Amino acid sequence: MSFTNLGLSEPLLKAIKEQGYDTPTPIQQKAIPVVIEGKDVLAAAQTGTGKTAGFTLPLLEKLSRTQPNMQKKQIRALVLTPTRELAAQVAESIKTYGKHLPYTSTVIFGGVGINPQLAAIRKGVDIVIATPGRLLDIAGQKGIDFSALECLILDEADRMLDMGFIHDIKKLMKLMPQKRQTLLFSATFSPEIKTLAEGLLNDPVLVEVARQNETADQIKQVIHFVDKRRKRELLSQLIKVKKWKQVLVFTRTKHGANKLTKELEESGISAAAIHGNKSQGARTKALAAFKANEIRVLVATDIAARGIDIDQLPHVVNYELPNVPEDYVHRIGRTGRAGQSGEAVSLVCIDEHELLKNIEKFIKFEIPKVDIPAFRPDPNIKAEPIQNGRGGGKGRGKSGGNSRNKPRSSGSRDGTVSNNRNKNRNRNKSQGLNK
Template sequence: MGIDGRINANLIAMGLTVPTPIQAEAIPAIVAGRDLLGLAQTGTGKTAAFGLPMITRLIKYGRKPDPRTCRALILAPTRELATQIAQNVDAYAEGTPVRSYRIVGGASINVQTERMSRGVDVLIATPGRLIDLLERQAIDLSATEYLVLDEADQMLDIGFIHALRRIARLLPAKRQTLLFSATMPKLMSELADSYLKDPVKVAVNPPGKAAEKIEQGVHFVNQGDKATLLAEYMSKHTDELAIVFGRTKHGSEKLATLLDKWGYKVAAIHGNKSQGQRERALASFRAGETKVLVATDVAARGIDIPEVAHVYNYDLPNVPENYVHRIGRTARAGRTGRAVAFCAPAEIGELRAIERAMKAKIPVIGGEAPFELAGRTGPGTGPNAGQNAGRGGPKGGKPAFDGKKRPARRPSRAPRANQGGNRQHAE
């Protein structure tokens, strides 16, 4: 496919010998120098799709970059995704002269300024921190020949459109631009039209469609009963990794504290955590020391941990497309996974929006569906289906969808962890 032999050797050592569909279609076009619009789900190998041919072309320069410059710029919406990309790029480029550097918020800007004074081949950055360094004149983008926008739809989602336009004005008109996204909202089409020149379009999955190996389900439950219901589910797989998504920073922290009191090995990641806290939480989760990670949408992309077997949408996302990204944290690297959404009466609108975005119904696996959704098929939709939703203590009882009828019990006095709230602020 035109990839440098040293990179191929690294891939073989990593056990990567067969390209994924997005890689098979994108790599030849990128090697040929074409702009590219890639539409694919998370976890399909997009980093290698743009990283391998880019590193191959950078190897051919044969000299170090000038001070303060970068030859390739990769923009990512979150610190976690930027870190993930940097780790992959370093692994692909091992043994070659290509060097990468990551700049994100929450780290010392003075250290970042000093490092950029020597120049770098590949710069991986979040837009906000890149703007900070540009304002300090610590980075010069006039020599940047490759621009990659990864998970561009989320960058638009959390308000980075103005930062992207500002950055684009500082880049050479003659460059190769690669844009990757899992969804294709209208603003994304406009962005592609203005940034890409005669691009090759690669779409390996319909935008908004979830991975086929994810077993999905929705459980209807009152907001105040969600915590005990979550504990019931998790008590059945205490040795497997699970990610729980909340809507707000405060609510996610409160839920993590509650689960910790109930004896779960839990950590939290959200915008109020420092970069060091977030990295330690991820490292502990990746090592299996922490079994449950409670997160806001800051973790919906950029976490590539194949061992994650379960995803719980404790609160449904305000942005329908984020549902696909959230559940995409499981069923990675060819594995299967399970995603359960908890839907309170006030979240029916969010559920409908998610199903419209995916063009598919999520099977009901527990609780009693509201009247307007009562015609849907699936277990847990009968007249007695909701009697056990959220009942029982944090360590006892099976979720209602297992088909066994049990007498209703009053829920324990669990604090109401995260009852919605305003949409999470941009990181």
């Protein structure tokens, strides 16, 4: 099937061709015609399969078919995302595919000044891409008018629930017209997501192109068992011996990301960290340098798991396993994107064996274990509880500006995994998010 068969107009087809694409992915084949028809959609596909284009293309097509008279501060479409990086990624997609259409868009998130964002909306925009907290700030200042909203899109909705954004989402829903098209896209389907959809969507079309919790086939997964104190040494050796040029490494805490970045730099490997305690400018600079291959390693907390989109990123490393199995899927989904192959390596110490067991149960796949003789774990070391304080127990630090785009939950402020996530889920159940 070609994009020409999906009901897209010539300006969009031209932009798609300029990006070098001619065949839509399965999620795009199923979602685009349904969205253009104006139906509500509940869509799930494994990460890296083209979900963003799956809603940006039909959104732009729908907007092109009508030309309403818009008043000051009114918008036609809203995309909500859980993180700043993902908001920027979606905004770039809309800019790329809408380059031959007369539409304006702006991206809104915390960590930067609010006044330029208010000014952009006053000037007039068709599409807003935003994180929930900062958008609430702007709505509270009467800086945006939702009365003409035609389409609402929740991207990575499961992540927004995990990060505790449900209260912000509910507040925003009260400001929006009942008559609208709503699309809910997610990398995983969970009972919580389906329950949320029941309250937001009207007779939605279910679009699912992969088994629940499935990881992409093109990602080669491997486990190396190693003592915790030797992880950095093993990581450095893998990077140098295998000549890895571009590696995304996930740590559990912000302090851990900073510490590992410093150690890699000291060992002669260029690296930068990206997490919630970094200013938005620092985060943007680090991500841009990584994409441009100016640095070899980007060390990130889970805030980056949904916001880094590099078509040919070859390697992802779980320096520490995530506490929540779903996050493993999102982390490794940063590689193997757009049909490319990728490798996901996890360095697992004795403390993380239970986490590994839970991940393999979740993805229904036993990840291959590769023994590295020089780094075999010491059998005399006993497992210890994993510590999950904010920022690795080193204090909260500065959040990089307005914190309203960060979760209201009792977990980490930047979405880093913590034991408090289960508390959030239990609290969600009491608020009717679960059956």
